[in-house]
Amino acid sequence: MRIFVMTLFKRLALFLVCCSLVVVTISCSDSSTGSNETSQTQLDSKKGPGQSAELFLNGDQYTSLEVEIDYMPGHKPTTDGLNSAKTFLEERLHKQTVTFSTPTEVPSAGQSSYTSSDVRNLEDQYRDQFTSTDGNTLHVYFLVLDGEYSQSNVLGIAYWNTSVAFFGKTIEDISGTPPAAPSEEKIESTVFRHEFAHNMGLVDNGSPMQTDHKTSGSAHCTTDGCLMKPSVRTTDFFSNFSGSVPPLDDLCINDLQANGGK
Numbered sequence: 001m002r003i004f005v006m007t008l009f010k011r012l013a014l015f016l017v018c019c020s021l022v023v024v025t026i027s028c029s030d031s032s033t034g035s036n037e038t039s040q041t042q043l044d045s046k047k048g049p050g051q052s053a054e055l056f057l058n059g060d061q062y063t064s065l066e067v068e069i070d071y072m073p074g075h076k077p078t079t080d081g082l083n084s085a086k087t088f089l090e091e092r093l094h095k096q097t098v099t100f101s102t103p104t105e106v107p108s109a110g111q112s113s114y115t116s117s118d119v120r121n122l123e124d125q126y127r128d129q130f131t132s133t134d135g136n137t138l139h140v141y142f143l144v145l146d147g148e149y150s151q152s153n154v155l156g157i158a159y160w161n162t163s164v165a166f167f168g169k170t171i172e173d174i175s176g177t178p179p180a181a182p183s184e185e186k187i188e189s190t191v192f193r194h195e196f197a198h199n200m201g202l203v204d205n206g207s208p209m210q211t212d213h214k215t216s217g218s219a220h221c222t223t224d225g226c227l228m229k230p231s232v233r234t235t236d237f238f239s240n241f242s243g244s245v246p247p248l249d250d251l252c253i254n255d256l257q258a259n260g261g262k
């Protein structure tokens, strides 16, 4: 009888151990399901310019593109300049929609010149929209500063894979009334397009070059008259400005098309 009770007790104990194991297993699988449901993955927005070129160019996942625009006081981009940049993106990217947000004023950082590291810190402060890896909208950040760049003849930079910045003070300084000086709209149109083209991977910096046309030492084009000539982002270009925004040449367009663009 005593042996029988002991056996019964052992069986009961074994049963309870089994039950608790099942409970532990269920609770583990529950918690892992829960964390999968809440995880939101964001596209890395701190890669180099051109490193997300194919996401700009093709329409496989990101079927729309939205540009968030911030500017410092006194340097709101012109409507014509923004419309020209929007047209350029529509012409080259396989997107159903390209949207530019209403420009938002952000406070001046109070500097007469800004380094690329200053610009990156300002983006950390003011950028609101980021790209989700499960979404279909590619978000881009666009900032106009109220000073010049640390290299004073430069009008704009592409500084991350989805970010561009422009130096409003320098644009203002070289603009005027044509024909004596190019209009602000024309300078903006040219420089906005040039920097966006770096995000598209030009030249040979994200969109592999199909024919040799890269300048030595920088991601620019050797063709005279092309939007991606190295001088186009500097004040030098506008001292001899013909009045029309330079187009991309065929070699640059070929590279974009080979990487999924139009």
Ligand SMILES: [Zn+2]
Residues within 6 Å of the ligand: 194, 198, 219, 220, 230, 233
């Ligand atoms: Zn450039």
Ligand SMILES: [Zn+2]
Residues within 6 Å of the ligand: 213, 221, 222, 223, 226, 227, 228, 229, 248, 249, 250, 251, 252
């Ligand atoms: Zn070119």
